[in-house]
Amino acid sequence: MSQEKLRKLHLIYGIALSCIIVITGICFIVSCIDIYKSGMRPFTYESINKHFAAIIVPVILCITGIVGGMVLSFFSLEKPKIKGIIDTGVALNKISKRFDVSKLDSEAQEKIKKEQRLRLLTNVFCIDAITVSAIISLVYTLNKNNFPAKDLNGEVISAMLFIIPCAIVAIGAIFATILICSASYARELDFLKQGIKNSGKQAAVDTQQEKTDSNCEKILIGARLSVLIIAITFIIIGIFNGGMADVLQKAVNICTECIGLG
Amino acid sequence: MSGNKENLIESNVISSENTEISDTSCEKTEKKPNRFIFCLKKIKPSKRKIIQLYSALLFNANLKGFKTGIIYQGSAKNLCCPGINCYSCPGANTACPLGSFQNAMTSADKSTVFYIFGIILLYGLLAGRWICGWLCPFGLIQELLYKIKTPKVRKSKITRVLSYFKYVVLIFFVFIIPILYSFRNTPVPAFCKYICPAGTLEGAMGLLSNKVNESSLRMLGPIFTWKFLVMVSIIVGCVFIFRLFCRFLCPLGLLYGFFNKISIFGIKLDKPKCVDCGKCISKCKMDIRHVGDVECISCGECIDVCPTKAISFKGSKILLLDNEISGQNSAVSGQTDSENDQITDTASTKKQKMPIEKKRKIFKTALYSVMAVLLVGSLVYFNFIHKNPQIPEGSEIGDKCYGMDIPLYDENGLTENTFNVADNGGKITVINFWGTWCGPCVAELPHFNDVASEYKDSVTVLAIHSSRMNSTATSFINENYPDSNILFGKDFPNESGKMFDPEIYYTLLGGSNNQYPMTLIIDDKGIIRNHYIGSITHEELVDDIEKLLK
Numbered sequence: 005m006s007q008e009k010l011r012k013l014h015l016i017y018g019i020a021l022s023c024i025i026v027i028t029g030i031c032f033i034v035s036c037i038d039i040y041k042s043g044m045r046p047f048t049y050e051s052i053n054k055h056f057a058a059i060i061v062p063v064i065l066c067i068t069g070i071v072g073g074m075v076l077s078f079f080s081l082e083k084p085k086i087k088g089i090i091d092t093g094v095a096l097n098k099i100s101k102r103f104d105v106s107k108l109d110s111e112a113q114e115k116i117k118k119e120q121r122l123r124l125l126t127n128v129f130c131i132d133a134i135t136v137s138a139i140i141s142l143v144y145t146l147n148k149n150n151f152p153a154k155d156l157n158g159e160v161i162s163a164m165l166f167i168i169p170c171a172i173v174a175i176g177a178i179f180a181t182i183l184i185c186s187a188s189y190a191r192e193l194d195f196l197k198q199g200i201k202n203s204g205k206q207a208a209v210d211t212q213q214e215k216t217d218s219n220c221e222k223i224l225i226g227a228r229l230s231v232l233i234i235a236i237t238f239i240i241i242g243i244f245n246g247g248m249a250d251v252l253q254k255a256v257n258i259c260t261e262c263i264g265l266g
Numbered sequence: 267m268s269g270n271k272e273n274l275i276e277s278n279v280i281s282s283e284n285t286e287i288s289d290t291s292c293e294k295t296e297k298k299p300n301r302f303i304f305c306l307k308k309i310k311p312s313k314r315k316i317i318q319l320y321s322a323l324l325f326n327a328n329l330k331g332f333k334t335g336i337i338y339q340g341s342a343k344n345l346c347c348p349g350i351n352c353y354s355c356p357g358a359n360t361a362c363p364l365g366s367f368q369n370a371m372t373s374a375d376k377s378t379v380f381y382i383f384g385i386i387l388l389y390g391l392l393a394g395r396w397i398c399g400w401l402c403p404f405g406l407i408q409e410l411l412y413k414i415k416t417p418k419v420r421k422s423k424i425t426r427v428l429s430y431f432k433y434v435v436l437i438f439f440v441f442i443i444p445i446l447y448s449f450r451n452t453p454v455p456a457f458c459k460y461i462c463p464a465g466t467l468e469g470a471m472g473l474l475s476n477k478v479n480e481s482s483l484r485m486l487g488p489i490f491t492w493k494f495l496v497m498v499s500i501i502v503g504c505v506f507i508f509r510l511f512c513r514f515l516c517p518l519g520l521l522y523g524f525f526n527k528i529s530i531f532g533i534k535l536d537k538p539k540c541v542d543c544g545k546c547i548s549k550c551k552m553d554i555r556h557v558g559d560v561e562c563i564s565c566g567e568c569i570d571v572c573p574t575k576a577i578s579f580k581g582s583k584i585l586l587l588d589n590e591i592s593g594q595n596s597a598v599s600g601q602t603d604s605e606n607d608q609i610t611d612t613a614s615t616k617k618q619k620m621p622i623e624k625k626r627k628i629f630k631t632a633l634y635s636v637m638a639v640l641l642v643g644s645l646v647y648f649n650f651i652h653k654n655p656q657i658p659e660g661s662e663i664g665d666k667c668y669g670m671d672i673p674l675y676d677e678n679g680l681t682e683n684t685f686n687v688a689d690n691g692g693k694i695t696v697i698n699f700w701g702t703w704c705g706p707c708v709a710e711l712p713h714f715n716d717v718a719s720e721y722k723d724s725v726t727v728l729a730i731h732s733s734r735m736n737s738t739a740t741s742f743i744n745e746n747y748p749d750s751n752i753l754f755g756k757d758f759p760n761e762s763g764k765m766f767d768p769e770i771y772y773t774l775l776g777g778s779n780n781q782y783p784m785t786l787i788i789d790d791k792g793i794i795r796n797h798y799i800g801s802i803t804h805e806e807l808v809d810d811i812e813k814l815l816k
Contacts, residue, residue: 014415015417017415018415018416018417019416019417021414021415021416022416022417022505022506025414025416025502025505026502028502029498029499029501029502032494032498033494033495033498033499036491036494036495036498037491037495040486040487040488040490040491047483047484047486048480048483049477049480049483052483070414070415073414073415073416074415076415077415086545086548086549086571087548088543088544088545088547088548089544089547089548090542090543090544091542091544091547091555091556094542094555094556095542098542141438142442145438145442145443145446146446148446148449151446151447151450152450156447156452156454156705156709157488157489160443160454160456160460163438163443167434167438171431171434174430175427175428175430175431178427178430179423179424179427182423182426182427183423186423224527224528227528228391228528228530231387231390231391231525231528232388232391234384234387235384235385235387235388235391236384236388237384238380238381238383238384238387239380239381239384239385239388240384241380241381241384242378242380242381242382242383242384243381245380246378247370247378247379247380247381247382248344248381250369250370250373250378250381251343251344251346251361251366251369251370251378251381251382252341252343252344252361253703254353254361254365254366254369254703255343255353255360255361255362255365255366256337256338256339256340256343257704257781257782258337258354258469258473258781258782259352259353259354259365259455259458259465259469260485260704260705260706260781260782260800260801262352262353262354262365262455262458262459262462262465262469263352263354263465263466263469263470263473263490263493264459264465264466264470264486264489264490264492264493264494265470265482265485265486265489265490265706265800265801
């Protein structure tokens with residue numbers, strides 16, 4: 005079988021299996037909601053099995069599909085060549101260290117400075133958006149009146165309904181920043197390349213190793229030792245003040261909340 | 267090397283559009299393999315998969331728990347599994363670090379936080395997010411789901427942005443909400459309660475699938491429906507998105523990720539050798555920006571694709587891994603690079619290599635032996651040697667309720683006054699076993715309070731607090747139920763002296779699995795009429811009492 009046909013077979017099979025899996029997942033969710041809304045109490049295995057018996061067909065199809073997929077995987081496709089993803093920001097940073105921007109032509113310098121200003125403004129905007137979202141969320145959560153512990157689920161849901169829009173704003177700001185900065189890095193890289201072409205090797209600088217390896221090594225060892233000492237101290241304190249016993253006590257009881265009971 | 271590197275960078279400057287770098291290893295022509303051998307190679311698990319399976323089995327060695335429906339209640343649960351493994355899973359023999367951490371946050375007594383924080387720091391220092399890639403049982407489940415043959419959602423800027431959602435989960439669900447409610451003496455392990463799919467899958471499905479725990483089905487409600495929905499969504503999502511939970515939701519992975527730079531084991535990048543070709547980022551399925559950052563799970567898949575061999579495992583000197591042996595005899599013999607260059611005699615090179623090979627062999631043999639002994643020993647101990655406490659007879663519905671003098675609390679603490687159900691003839695008795703550390707127990711106490719007030723002439727409500735963490739009981743009762751008609755008592759610690767063995771009265775009245783809350787309804791003749799394991803609703807309680815009063 006040619007690679008092209010094999011590729012098509014894999015694709016069709018994959019799409020079909022995806023649909024079956026998604027449908028099966030939806031069936032499970034709908035059955036669960038149906039059981040909950042049916043109001044039949046107390047729940048028993050017989051009553052639950054009756055509800056789930058209705059979705060046995062998609063489950064069997066799903067399992068069959070998965071097994072079929074395992075068989076199909078023996079007819080492998082050629083591995084595609086790995087295309088390197090170059091982070092333009094990292095590439096720009098490295099190249100900027102090897103070429104002195106002030107020695108490039110004025111047009112290139114101006115364009116590069118403009119891009120840097122744009123990125124600075126974008127980062128400032130992003131940080132502001134995250135800070136404002138965080139402050140608003142914290143103001144809500146630190147207000148004890150919002151958590152009187154009378155209706156736990158209701159209070160947590162209300163908190164989430166308040167916090168999630170703030171989180172969406174913050175994440176949206178991060179997303180916008182990433183998009184704008186990526187485009188800006190790409191443009192700056194182009195301007196830098198153009199500037200280097202025009203200026204020739206005049207802009208090249210002698211590179212020096214920025215940090216000696218031994219300095220890095222010392223900082224790393226210092227950090228590791230500090231964390232180790234703190235960790236061991238905390239564990240010893242925890243053993244002696246009953247913390248370890250509390251962990252054990254919680255672990256040997258069924259955490260009904262963890263498993264969704266109650 | 268540096269000259270070559272500058273040429274490469276300059277070529278990048280001139281033609282950065284040309285990002286496709288041919289993989290020289292793929293250019294080698296290979297013989298068409300035998301189909302049978304090819305199939306064998308296909309199904310053979312990788313080293314990492316074997317270690318993941320080993321770890322999952324080691325941390326869930328209490329296999330008899332799946333058969334008996336009873337969780338392990340032994341002292342091994344003093345230790346934490348490095349990854350996410352719900353301690354309510356019948357097979358779990360260690361505690362979950364995230365669950366324990368939240369318990370520490372929710373506890374009014376904040377002393378617990380030292381121990382668990384120390385454990386997380388230690389694990390982070392030792393391995394960072396290497397734990398996610400190699401040891402986490404739930405990570406294994408996600409990777410196995412990803413192997414299902416469907417089109418996959420590739421990583422992109424969107425997935426990278428979504429990976430920041432973990433910070434929101436960590437800050438609000440793991441820290442803020444539990445701490446807030448702890449000031450109200452209400453334990454709310456928010457992440458475990460509302461999000462964690464491992465708890466639903468391993469704990470709930472594991473326990474509820476056993477007929478022994480049929481009574482727990484009574485406790486299913488909106489929380490379970492929500493968690494089931496979350497679990498199914500994550501499971502279906504994991505088929506299409508690599509490690510969906512790890513990338514977008516897991517707060518434990520995020521905590522470990524902060525230690526990636528300083529961890530002893532993990533992945534490291536040799537920056538002088540790196541030419542920023544980006545193949546490692548392309549190969550990696552996580553949302554990394556560079557190898558070894560917060561998102562990196564140190565799976566090692568990028569090592570083989572690096573053209574300059576700049577990526578390697580940390581701790582390789584400790585484990586005597588290949589990258590420390592091949593072509594790096596100077597590291598072993600203590601010679602400098604210049605001295606190493608002078609060695610041209612291949613015979614002497616071979617002689618220097620031999621001791622290292624031998625060392626590796628001995629080390630590997632010792633390591634595999636220890637791992638095998640640990641696993642076999644765990645399986646034998648947890649399944650054959652360790653015995654959970656037996657459920658006594660005579661605590662079933664219809665039996666005469668066993669009476670015991672239970673010491674009672676007043677506003678100053680425990681008193682010498684006692685209550686015995688055997689002496690409560692002529693009145694209905696409701697016995698509830700609870701604890702301040704138990705969220706559902708605390709949530710249902712108002713029902714008992716209402717019943718105690720409404721039926722004070724004909725019903726006695728006795729709420730027996732566990733002897734564990736009972737120091738918090740007095741303050742809780744004074745703050746929340748100062749003038750209540752409920753009689754608050756305390757159970758007796760077991761006679762074995764072991765803290766984790768179930769308590770005396772709780773066990774005598776049929777408690778098992780240390781499952782709180784537990785409620786018994788006893789009629790005016792002292793006969794047990796109903797026995798609830800788990801929460802009880804106000805309607806059920808009133809119904810039972812009304813039936814008995816008639």
